[in-house]
Amino acid sequence: MxxxxxxxxxxxxxxxxxxxxxxxxxxxxxxxxxxxxxxxxxxxxxxxxxxxxxxxxxxxxxxxxxxxxxxxxxxxxxxxxxxxxxxxxxxxxxxxxxxxxxxxxxxxxxxxxxxxxxxxxxxxxxxxxxxxxxxxxxxxxxxxxxxxxxxxxxxxxxxPEQTRQRLTIGFGAFLFGIGCYGALRFFRELSDRERRLAAALEEQQRLYAQLLVEQEQLRLLSQRLVEASEATLQAVSRELHDDFGQAITAVRMDLNRVERELPPTSTARQQLRSARHQLANILQNVRNLSQILRPGVLDDLGLVAAIESYVTRFSERTGVSVELQLPSSEPTLPPEIELTLYRVLQEALTNVARHARAHNVHITLERTGDRIRLSVRDDGKGFVVAERTAPPSGFGLGIAGMRERAQLYGGNLRVQSKLGEGTEVIVELPLVNTAEGDRERGVAQHRRATG
Incomplete structure (x- = not known):
């Protein structure tokens, strides 16, 4: 200025x-x-x-x-x-x-x-x-x-006095006319502003409805990408478990048969035994990888059994003690909700193993009304959330993906942590997809706005 x-x-x-x-x-x-x-x-x-x-x-x-x-x-x-x-x-x-x-x-x-x-x-x-x-x-x-x-x-x-009186009356009428004209212009401008405001509000509603529609289209696209990714992982998992795993098992059986035909003190027999043990380790790694990519127990027995199976292997591999608080009976959940909860559990425990330096982990799965909640809390070193725009290096990429996946189904994921007091990852998902309701309301508003 x-x-x-x-x-x-x-x-x-x-x-x-x-x-x-x-x-x-x-x-x-x-x-x-x-x-x-x-x-x-x-x-x-x-x-x-x-x-x-x-x-x-x-x-x-x-x-x-x-x-x-x-x-x-x-x-x-x-x-x-x-x-x-x-x-x-x-x-x-x-x-x-x-x-x-x-x-x-x-x-x-x-x-x-x-x-x-x-x-x-x-x-x-x-x-x-x-x-x-x-x-x-x-x-x-x-x-x-x-x-x-x-x-x-x-x-x-x-x-003359009469002239002065007439001038006063005439000038007063002139001023009155100017006042009326000003009032008319004022109310006309006010009316124009109201019309422009109404048009702006209508345009804002139309843009908001269009934004909801485009957000829903993006959500559906992201959901299809997730589903395609899961389908690919499932196919790879099945291929590893059925074809590659069976091939390794057949090789082990052949080596075992050859080993029995060799003399007990033969050097070749000891080498074959060592090769069989290595193949056994490879087979176990393949099975673990297959379970990580797509746990068959999740499809066959449900979420609770899949959590118990994964936690057991996690404890054996890392030595971290895990306490489970799960529903007494298997909850009836949509397949995409079960898979999302399982992936969040995988990511949270992976971060515990890599970053937390924790000795104990507490996992809670509970259903409240039409929502289900999964919590993974550890007693590790934690971090100060308020002082960071993101979790520690390497921690946030998977969690960000899980947060996006939770939002695809109308849920939310948050991370709570304090320095020296551990970290808690919480995901809440609705059993009825609220994002679909938002999309339907947005489509209806968009149609009304566009006529």
Missing amino acids: HSGAIKLGDSWILCAERVHDRAFHMFVARALEGLTVWGILEWFYAPAIQQLWLARGLFLAYFLVNLALLIPQRRKKLNRSMLWLDIVANIAPMAAATHWSGGLYSPVLPIFVIKIGNYGLIYSVQTGVRALGATILLLGSFGLTAHLGFGPSAALHLV
């Missing part, structure tokens, strides 16, 4: 916009006001004005100053000095005209109402108060000069 700009608080930008939009109309209105008042003085009060040249000079300055102010008003370059020049240049000639045409009884006295209203509505309330203060000061000076006998009343006999 310009260093000399008027600081009227946060409303100054709006004030500059109002002045910019109405600058030309303001000039035309002020020119009409000046011509009207100057015409009244010239035609009716000229005999009572001894300094007629001064009146003409004031109104010439009135026109020139308002014309000069039109440029900074249009360019939004107003400053404090220009504002006071605006007030003085507009009120002083009207004050002089009021003084010359009867003081407090002048027919042009109501012009101050228009002036104060203009400054208050177009500029700001503070500017309107300044103009009102200047007007009160001038009106007080009129009353004082009339009381002291210096007013123009002595020369008013040169203007």
Whole structure:
């Protein structure tokens, strides 16, 4: 903002916009006001004005100053000095005209109402108060000069009383017409703003509905990608378990048969035994990998059995003690919910093994109403969540994927941790997909918005 700009608080930008939009109309209105008042003085009060040249000079300055102010008003370059020049240049000639045409009884006295209203509505309330203060000061000076006998009343006999009354009535009607016109413009602008606001709200609703539809399309695409990924993992798991595992088993059997045909003290027999043991380890690793990719027990026996099986292998592999708190009976869950919970469990225990340095883990699976909740809490080193935008290095990538997967089915996943107090991963999923309801509502709103 310009260093000399008027600081009227946060409303100054709006004030500059109002002045910019109405600058030309303001000039035309002020020119009409000046011509009207100057015409009244010239035609009716000229005999009572001894300094007629001064009146003409004031109104010439009135026109020139308002014309000069039109440029900074249009360019939004107003400053404090220009504002006071605006007030003085507009009120002083009207004050002089009021003084010359009867003081407090002048027919042009109501012009101050228009002036104060203009400054208050177009500029700001503070500017309107300044103009009102200047007007009160001038009106007080009129009353004082009339009381002291210096007013123009002595020369008013040169203007017939009936003429003055008609001027007062006519000028009042003129001001009343201007007021009605201003009121009509005000209500018209208000109506236009209401229509624009209604159109903006309608557009906002349409965009929001469209956003919901596009979000649902993205969710469905992500869900299809997850399902395709799971289908691929399932196929690979089956291939490892059935084909590759069976091939290794057949090789072991052949080696075992060859081993039995060799002498007990044969070096080749010892080498075959060592090869069989290595194949046994490879076979076990293949089976473990197959279970990690897609646990058959999850499809065959359900989520509870799959959790127990995975936790048992986890404890044997890492030495971490795991306490399970599971439902007494297998809960009936949609397959995608079971798989999501199982994947979160895998990721959480993987992070425990890699980062937590924990000795104990507590796992809880519980169903509450139409939601199911899985919690994995460890007693490891933890971390300060408030001081990080993400979990420790290597921790957040899998969790971010699990969070996205939970959101696909209308759920949420959060990580709670404190330094030295362990970490807890919590996932909650609805048994009825709320995202589908959001999509249906978004589609309905989109159809209504687009007609």
